[in-house]
Amino acid sequence: TTQRYFLISAIGITQATVAYLTNLSSSYFIKSKYGQVYDLLEHGHVAHAFFRFLFIQTAFAAVASIFVWIEPVSAGSGIPEVKCYLNGVDLPRVVDPKTLICKVLGVICSVSAGLPVGKEGPMVHSGAVVATTVAAGRTRNDVQKRDLVACGAAAGVCTAFSAPIGGILFALEEGASYWAPSLTWRTFFCSMIAFTTLLVLNTIGTTFGKLGFNRLFSFGNFLYEGRESSFAVYELAIFVLIGVLGGLIGAIFNNTNEKITHWRIKNINHSKKRRFVEVLLVSMLVSTISFLLPLLWGQCKALPHDPNFSESEQELVESLVPFRCVAGKEYNEVASLMFTDPGDAIRLLFHMRKHAFSFGALLLFFLSYISLAVLVYGIAVPSGLFVPSLLSGAAFGRLFGNLALRLSPNLAFSNTYALIGAAAVLGGMARMTISLTVILLECTGNEQFVLPLMLTLMTARIVGGVFNEDLYHIHIHLKKGVNFLEAELRSITRHHNLIAGHVMSPKVIFVRPVEKVGVIYDILKSSQHTNFPVIDTEDNGVLFGTIGRNALCVLLKYRAFGFPKSESSETGKGMIQNYLKLECDDEKFLPLVQWEVLEKAYPKYPSISEIRVSREDRECLVDLRPYANVAAITVPETASISRTYQVFRSLGVRFLPVVNRHNQVVGTITRPDLTPDALAEKMIGKGKKLQ
Amino acid sequence: TTQRYFLISAIGITQATVAYLTNLSSSYFIKSKYGQVYDLLEHGHVAHAFFRFLFIQTAFAAVASIFVWIEPVSAGSGIPEVKCYLNGVDLPRVVDPKTLICKVLGVICSVSAGLPVGKEGPMVHSGAVVATTVAAGRTRNDVQKRDLVACGAAAGVCTAFSAPIGGILFALEEGASYWAPSLTWRTFFCSMIAFTTLLVLNTIGTTFGKLGFNRLFSFGNFLYEGRESSFAVYELAIFVLIGVLGGLIGAIFNNTNEKITHWRIKNINHSKKRRFVEVLLVSMLVSTISFLLPLLWGQCKALPHDPNFSESEQELVESLVPFRCVAGKEYNEVASLMFTDPGDAIRLLFHMRKHAFSFGALLLFFLSYISLAVLVYGIAVPSGLFVPSLLSGAAFGRLFGNLALRLSPNLAFSNTYALIGAAAVLGGMARMTISLTVILLECTGNEQFVLPLMLTLMTARIVGGVFNEDLYHIHIHLKKGVNFLEAELRSITRHHNLIAGHVMSPKVIFVRPVEKVGVIYDILKSSQHTNFPVIDTEDNGVLFGTIGRNALCVLLKYRAFGFPKSESSETGKGMIQNYLKLECDDEKFLPLVQWEVLEKAYPKYPSISEIRVSREDRECLVDLRPYANVAAITVPETASISRTYQVFRSLGVRFLPVVNRHNQVVGTITRPDLTPDALAEKMIGKGKKLQ
Incomplete structure (x- = not known):
C-alpha cells in the first residue's frame, strides 16, 4: 500500500505540473496576442489590427488541429472518453501517453486561438492519461487501473478549477460505477496532493508564500458584503426561474450541437483534410465576429470610478478593454467581454458591481458567444465546454441582475446573478448537481451561495432532462460501437417480467475443461x-x-x-x-x-x-x-434484468454466463445485449409472447 | 416518483423544523440560565450564584436522563445507531417515533444542562427517525427504507450544521454501503429542501429576508482578510503537525472513553436507577468545575478595544464574560470559554484576533473540558460529540496560534489555528475526511481553508488509525450481538485461499417446494x-x-x-x-x-x-x-471470501445460500459468519488444514 500511495502522489504531482504549465503558457500566449492587437488599435490601425488578430488566431487554431491530426482521440473535451473508460468501455488509445501530449499542447493552442473553448475538460482527460502513464506496468488488474484513472480524473478537475473537493465529487458522481470507501479515500488523497502541488507552484514568487485570491480561486473571490447574506430568501424563487431558463438553454444547446455533430459525422469527420479545413474556417469566423461585434457596437462608456474601490475592484476596472475608445477613461462593453481573455471576462461579469454592462451589450454577447460555442464543440481541436458555458451563462445571469438592481436596491447584486446564471447554463448543458455545486463554490470561495447553486443546478437538470440527455452522453452515444451502461435504466426497472433468460444470446461459445x-x-x-465459459460436457454440461x-x-x-x-x-x-x-x-x-x-x-x-x-x-x-476461474460470477436465467444490469455496472464485467437451476449454461450476456436499443427490441419481441 | 419527491420533501421540512425548534429552545434556556447567574455574580452573590447554577444545571440533566429512562435507545449521539441501521443491522426501536420525541426533548435538556455535549449527533439520529416516521407504511422494501433513512441522516447533518453538501457527503461516506447515483440525487434533494426550510425559518423577523452570518454559518463567518490567503504555504507543514497531535489526542480520547464505557457496562448500565444517579453526579461535577475554574483563575483582563473593530468583532467582544471582573471593562478568560454557551465559546476562539486568550487559560480550559467530555459521553443523556471536540480542539489550536503570532506577524492569525485545531481533534476522534472537510467549510464559510482542512483531517485520521478505531465504531462494537459489516476487511482481502465454503455453516435449514x-x-x-432456501429434494437437492x-x-x-x-x-x-x-x-x-x-x-x-x-x-x-424467489442470490462455494463479503455489504443481504457446481446447497452464510472474530477463527482453523 505504501507503493500505491507513492503512485497516487506521483499522479497528483504530475497532473498539477501539467496543469500549471498549461495555464502559464496559454495565458502568456493570450496576453501577448492581445498586447499586440490592443497596441495597434490604440494607434488607430484598425485594419492592420484585424489582420494581425485573424492571422495569430488562425495560426494557433491550425497548430491545435495538427495535434488532433496526429492523434484524433485528443479532439474535444475528453470527458466522454474518460466516462467511457471508467464505465468499462475500452476505446483505443484514449489513455496513451501520445494522447496526453497532443491533448495538452493542442488545448494550449486552441485556447490561445481565441476559440470559445475551455481547458478544463481536457485537463480531466489529461489527469486520466497521467494516471495510466504513471501507473504503466505497475497494475495488472482492470479494476485497480480504473480506480487510478478515477484518481487522475479527480486530480484533473482539482487542478483545472482549483477545486479539490469538487474533483473528488466529479470522479465519484460522473465517473465511478460504484463508490467504494477505499476509492473515496484514494481520490481524496490524490486530489489533496495535486492541489498542494498546484498551490506550491502558484506561490512561486509571491510574498511569504501567500496567494492572491485571483490565483487561489479560479474565478476570483466573491467577497462577503456587510454582515448579511448577499441574497434575500425571496430571491431563491428568481434563482429557480433562472435555473428553468438555464435548463432550456442547455437543452437547446445540446440539441443543436447534436444535430451539427450528426452533420459533421456524415460530411466532414471521415477525412482528416476536411476536418483541418473546417477548423481554419471556423476559427476565421470566430475571429471575425470577435473583432466585428465590438467594432459595430462602437459605443464608449466612461470607466467606473469610485474612491472607495478596493484594490481588486481597481484591477477589474483596469481589465476593461478600451478597443477604439480613449484608453484609461472609457471602455467598450462588448470588447471587454468578447475581445479579451475569457477568464478575465468571467471575472468581470462575476465581480463588477452595478450597471457595468448594459442590457444590450450582455444580450448581444450572450447570443453570439453561445452560438459560436455550439458550433465549435466538435471541430478537430481539443476543447472544453465549461468556460464557454460559464461565460455565456454569466452574461445571461447579469441580464437578471440588471433587472433586479432596477427593482430594488435590497436585492442581490448583479454579480450574484452572474454566478447563478453561469451555474444555470452549465448545469443545463452538463446536468451535474453535487459536483458542479462544489466546483463553483470552490472557484469563487463564497460558501453562502451553496443553496442558490443547489437550487439552480437541480432545476436546470430537471428541466433540461425533459428534452434530452447531457452533452457528454449525447457524444458518447454518437460514438459507434460503444456500449455505455448508464447508471440507471429507467425503461427497464419497471419491467420485472423481463429476465436474464430473455436478453441473453442463446448461442454459447465454450471450451471443455480438457x-x-x-x-x-x-x-x-x-x-x-x-x-469463455468452460463447460463440463461429461457432467451434463454444468459450468466448470x-x-x-x-x-x-x-x-x-x-x-x-x-x-x-x-x-x-x-x-x-x-x-x-x-x-x-x-x-x-x-x-x-x-x-x-x-x-x-x-x-x-x-x-x-x-x-x-x-x-x-x-x-x-x-x-x-x-x-x-488449473487456469479456469472456478468461482465465476453468473446470473440465473430467472434473474430480473435490473439485477443483471446492476451486476454489470457495479462489477464492471463484460461477460456473464447465464445458468439454469442445474448450473448448466443456457446462454451468455455481453454489454451489447444491455444497451437501451437491444433491450427495447427484446422487450417488444418478448413482451408479445409474454402477454 | 412524484410521490417519492413529496415524501423526501416532507422529511426535509420536518427535520428542519425539528432542528430549528431545538436550537431555539436550547439557546433560550441557556441564555436565561446564564442571565440569572451573571446577574447574581455582578451583585457579588458568589455562593448564591453557584447554588442557583448547580441547581438549574442538575435539574436539566435530571430531566434529560428521565427521557432516556423512558427510551434507553435515545441516549448518546445516535450516530452509531444510524450507522448500524444503514449497514443492515436492525436494532430494536432505533427508528421509532417515541425515540424521536425522547431524543429531541432530551438533547434540549442535556445541552441546557451545560454538559459538554453537542446537539449535532442527536440531530442526525432525529433526521433518521423523521425519515422512517414520515415514510411509515409507504415503503415496504428494506432497501428503499434504508435509502430514506440515508436522506434523513443527510437532512440531519444539514440542519445541525447548516451544511447541505456536508450532509450529503456524511450520508454517503458514513452511512450508505454503496453509492447509487439515485441515492446521491435523493440525498441532494432532501438536504436542499431541509436547508431551504431552515433558511426560511431563520429569516423570520430579519430585514428583507437576508440572514446575518452568525445564523448563516453555524460557527460564524471566517472573513477574508486583505487580498491574500490567510495562511502561507509553509504553514501547511504546521497544520500537518497539528493533525498529528490531533490524531494522538483523538486516539487517547477514544481509548479512555472505551475503558470508561467498559466499566459503565459492567457496573452501571444494567440498572436504570444507577444510570440516573450517575447523571446527577456527573452533572454536579461538571457544574462545580465550570464554576470553580473561572473562580480560581481569578485574573481579569481588559477588554480589547479598537476603533476599527467591525460590528461583528464588537459583538464578539460583548460576549466575553466578566464573571467577577468589572463588566464592560474587563473579562475573565476562563469564564469566557467555560462559563458560557459553547457555541459562543467556539465563535470567540474562531474569530477573536490576536492574544485574546493567554496560553495558560487555553491550556487549563482544553485539559479540563476534554476530560469532562470523555467522562460524559456514555452517560444516560442524549449527547453529541461534535461540539465538545470542536471546542476543545479550537482551544488546542489557538495554543499554536499564539505561538505563531509571537514568531512572525506574517503567519496566520490565531483564529486560523483554532479552526485547524478543531478539525484535528474532531478528525482524530471521528476519523472522517471528506464529509468533515466540507462540514467545517460550510460552518465557517471560507473556502480557502479547504486544503489546510484536508491535510489536517487526513493526518489526524492516519495517526489516530494507528492506535484504535473511531469512537462511533468503538461504540458499535461495544453493543452486543451487532454484526456490523465494515466497509473493508483488511485482514481478509489478502487471504485469497479463504473461500465461501470455509466460512459457511454446513447445517442448512430448508423447506421443499411443496x-x-x-x-x-x-x-x-x-x-x-x-x-430459508427452498431445496428440491426430488431433483438431487438443487436450489429451487x-x-x-x-x-x-x-x-x-x-x-x-x-x-x-x-x-x-x-x-x-x-x-x-x-x-x-x-x-x-x-x-x-x-x-x-x-x-x-x-x-x-x-x-x-x-x-x-x-x-x-x-x-x-x-x-x-x-x-x-409461486411464492419463492427463484432468482435468489447465491455464492459458489469456491468464491473468495472478499467477494462474498462484498455481496453482503453492497446488496445488504442477511443470508446467502452457498452452492456447489451443481447448484446444490452445501451451506449458508449469515452476518455472524462474517464478523472479524468469526472469520479470524475460521482462518486459523482452516489455515492449518490448507498448508
Whole structure:
C-alpha cells in the first residue's frame, strides 16, 4: 500500500505540473496576442489590427488541429472518453501517453486561438492519461487501473478549477460505477496532493508564500458584503426561474450541437483534410465576429470610478478593454467581454458591481458567444465546454441582475446573478448537481451561495432532462460501437417480467475443461470474446468456470499441451482420464504454465494471430482446469434484468454466463445485449409472447 | 416518483423544523440560565450564584436522563445507531417515533444542562427517525427504507450544521454501503429542501429576508482578510503537525472513553436507577468545575478595544464574560470559554484576533473540558460529540496560534489555528475526511481553508488509525450481538485461499417446494432465520429458490394449504403431482394467497407464535413454488471470501445460500459468519488444514 500511495502522489504531482504549465503558457500566449492587437488599435490601425488578430488566431487554431491530426482521440473535451473508460468501455488509445501530449499542447493552442473553448475538460482527460502513464506496468488488474484513472480524473478537475473537493465529487458522481470507501479515500488523497502541488507552484514568487485570491480561486473571490447574506430568501424563487431558463438553454444547446455533430459525422469527420479545413474556417469566423461585434457596437462608456474601490475592484476596472475608445477613461462593453481573455471576462461579469454592462451589450454577447460555442464543440481541436458555458451563462445571469438592481436596491447584486446564471447554463448543458455545486463554490470561495447553486443546478437538470440527455452522453452515444451502461435504466426497472433468460444470446461459445488445441485455436480465431465459459460436457454440461482469451493465448504460445495416449484416443468420456497419462517430452507437473508466466505477459498478451499451431498440435489436449476461474460470477436465467444490469455496472464485467437451476449454461450476456436499443427490441419481441 | 419527491420533501421540512425548534429552545434556556447567574455574580452573590447554577444545571440533566429512562435507545449521539441501521443491522426501536420525541426533548435538556455535549449527533439520529416516521407504511422494501433513512441522516447533518453538501457527503461516506447515483440525487434533494426550510425559518423577523452570518454559518463567518490567503504555504507543514497531535489526542480520547464505557457496562448500565444517579453526579461535577475554574483563575483582563473593530468583532467582544471582573471593562478568560454557551465559546476562539486568550487559560480550559467530555459521553443523556471536540480542539489550536503570532506577524492569525485545531481533534476522534472537510467549510464559510482542512483531517485520521478505531465504531462494537459489516476487511482481502465454503455453516435449514405444514411450523418455531432456501429434494437437492419467514407466516395464517388426496399420499416423487389434485373447500386457483395479501401484511407480519396449527393441519401441504424467489442470490462455494463479503455489504443481504457446481446447497452464510472474530477463527482453523 505504501507503493500505491507513492503512485497516487506521483499522479497528483504530475497532473498539477501539467496543469500549471498549461495555464502559464496559454495565458502568456493570450496576453501577448492581445498586447499586440490592443497596441495597434490604440494607434488607430484598425485594419492592420484585424489582420494581425485573424492571422495569430488562425495560426494557433491550425497548430491545435495538427495535434488532433496526429492523434484524433485528443479532439474535444475528453470527458466522454474518460466516462467511457471508467464505465468499462475500452476505446483505443484514449489513455496513451501520445494522447496526453497532443491533448495538452493542442488545448494550449486552441485556447490561445481565441476559440470559445475551455481547458478544463481536457485537463480531466489529461489527469486520466497521467494516471495510466504513471501507473504503466505497475497494475495488472482492470479494476485497480480504473480506480487510478478515477484518481487522475479527480486530480484533473482539482487542478483545472482549483477545486479539490469538487474533483473528488466529479470522479465519484460522473465517473465511478460504484463508490467504494477505499476509492473515496484514494481520490481524496490524490486530489489533496495535486492541489498542494498546484498551490506550491502558484506561490512561486509571491510574498511569504501567500496567494492572491485571483490565483487561489479560479474565478476570483466573491467577497462577503456587510454582515448579511448577499441574497434575500425571496430571491431563491428568481434563482429557480433562472435555473428553468438555464435548463432550456442547455437543452437547446445540446440539441443543436447534436444535430451539427450528426452533420459533421456524415460530411466532414471521415477525412482528416476536411476536418483541418473546417477548423481554419471556423476559427476565421470566430475571429471575425470577435473583432466585428465590438467594432459595430462602437459605443464608449466612461470607466467606473469610485474612491472607495478596493484594490481588486481597481484591477477589474483596469481589465476593461478600451478597443477604439480613449484608453484609461472609457471602455467598450462588448470588447471587454468578447475581445479579451475569457477568464478575465468571467471575472468581470462575476465581480463588477452595478450597471457595468448594459442590457444590450450582455444580450448581444450572450447570443453570439453561445452560438459560436455550439458550433465549435466538435471541430478537430481539443476543447472544453465549461468556460464557454460559464461565460455565456454569466452574461445571461447579469441580464437578471440588471433587472433586479432596477427593482430594488435590497436585492442581490448583479454579480450574484452572474454566478447563478453561469451555474444555470452549465448545469443545463452538463446536468451535474453535487459536483458542479462544489466546483463553483470552490472557484469563487463564497460558501453562502451553496443553496442558490443547489437550487439552480437541480432545476436546470430537471428541466433540461425533459428534452434530452447531457452533452457528454449525447457524444458518447454518437460514438459507434460503444456500449455505455448508464447508471440507471429507467425503461427497464419497471419491467420485472423481463429476465436474464430473455436478453441473453442463446448461442454459447465454450471450451471443455480438457480441450483440443485445434478447437481452442479456432474459437479464438473466429470470435472476439474476451471470456469463455468452460463447460463440463461429461457432467451434463454444468459450468466448470470461465477462462479469459489472454490466458488461452498464453497457454497456446507456451505450448502447454501434450498428446493423448494413442490407445484410448476415442472421444467423450475418456478424454479427462486419458489426459493424466499425457505424453510429455520431459517430466512436467501441473500446471504446465506457472501463474507468474501468465501474469508476466501483462499488458502485452500474445495475440492469436501471432500464434502458429501445426496440424499435429491441433490434436493435442490442453488441461484448462488449473487456469479456469472456478468461482465465476453468473446470473440465473430467472434473474430480473435490473439485477443483471446492476451486476454489470457495479462489477464492471463484460461477460456473464447465464445458468439454469442445474448450473448448466443456457446462454451468455455481453454489454451489447444491455444497451437501451437491444433491450427495447427484446422487450417488444418478448413482451408479445409474454402477454 | 412524484410521490417519492413529496415524501423526501416532507422529511426535509420536518427535520428542519425539528432542528430549528431545538436550537431555539436550547439557546433560550441557556441564555436565561446564564442571565440569572451573571446577574447574581455582578451583585457579588458568589455562593448564591453557584447554588442557583448547580441547581438549574442538575435539574436539566435530571430531566434529560428521565427521557432516556423512558427510551434507553435515545441516549448518546445516535450516530452509531444510524450507522448500524444503514449497514443492515436492525436494532430494536432505533427508528421509532417515541425515540424521536425522547431524543429531541432530551438533547434540549442535556445541552441546557451545560454538559459538554453537542446537539449535532442527536440531530442526525432525529433526521433518521423523521425519515422512517414520515415514510411509515409507504415503503415496504428494506432497501428503499434504508435509502430514506440515508436522506434523513443527510437532512440531519444539514440542519445541525447548516451544511447541505456536508450532509450529503456524511450520508454517503458514513452511512450508505454503496453509492447509487439515485441515492446521491435523493440525498441532494432532501438536504436542499431541509436547508431551504431552515433558511426560511431563520429569516423570520430579519430585514428583507437576508440572514446575518452568525445564523448563516453555524460557527460564524471566517472573513477574508486583505487580498491574500490567510495562511502561507509553509504553514501547511504546521497544520500537518497539528493533525498529528490531533490524531494522538483523538486516539487517547477514544481509548479512555472505551475503558470508561467498559466499566459503565459492567457496573452501571444494567440498572436504570444507577444510570440516573450517575447523571446527577456527573452533572454536579461538571457544574462545580465550570464554576470553580473561572473562580480560581481569578485574573481579569481588559477588554480589547479598537476603533476599527467591525460590528461583528464588537459583538464578539460583548460576549466575553466578566464573571467577577468589572463588566464592560474587563473579562475573565476562563469564564469566557467555560462559563458560557459553547457555541459562543467556539465563535470567540474562531474569530477573536490576536492574544485574546493567554496560553495558560487555553491550556487549563482544553485539559479540563476534554476530560469532562470523555467522562460524559456514555452517560444516560442524549449527547453529541461534535461540539465538545470542536471546542476543545479550537482551544488546542489557538495554543499554536499564539505561538505563531509571537514568531512572525506574517503567519496566520490565531483564529486560523483554532479552526485547524478543531478539525484535528474532531478528525482524530471521528476519523472522517471528506464529509468533515466540507462540514467545517460550510460552518465557517471560507473556502480557502479547504486544503489546510484536508491535510489536517487526513493526518489526524492516519495517526489516530494507528492506535484504535473511531469512537462511533468503538461504540458499535461495544453493543452486543451487532454484526456490523465494515466497509473493508483488511485482514481478509489478502487471504485469497479463504473461500465461501470455509466460512459457511454446513447445517442448512430448508423447506421443499411443496412442504408439509408441520415441517414449516416446526422450522419457524425452532429457528430465528429470516430466509430459508427452498431445496428440491426430488431433483438431487438443487436450489429451487428462497422464501422469507414473513411470507411463510402469512401463508400459514391464511391457511394456504390443502390435504393431499388420500390414495396417493405416499412420499417422495408423488408429492408434487398430488398437489395439483389438492382437495379444497371451494374452488381456489394458484396462488392461493394473492401477492397483494402478502404485501398488505407489511410492516406487521404475523409472528409464528400467533399462529395455531392443528394436528390435522400439520399433514397438509403448502405449495411454496409461486411464492419463492427463484432468482435468489447465491455464492459458489469456491468464491473468495472478499467477494462474498462484498455481496453482503453492497446488496445488504442477511443470508446467502452457498452452492456447489451443481447448484446444490452445501451451506449458508449469515452476518455472524462474517464478523472479524468469526472469520479470524475460521482462518486459523482452516489455515492449518490448507498448508
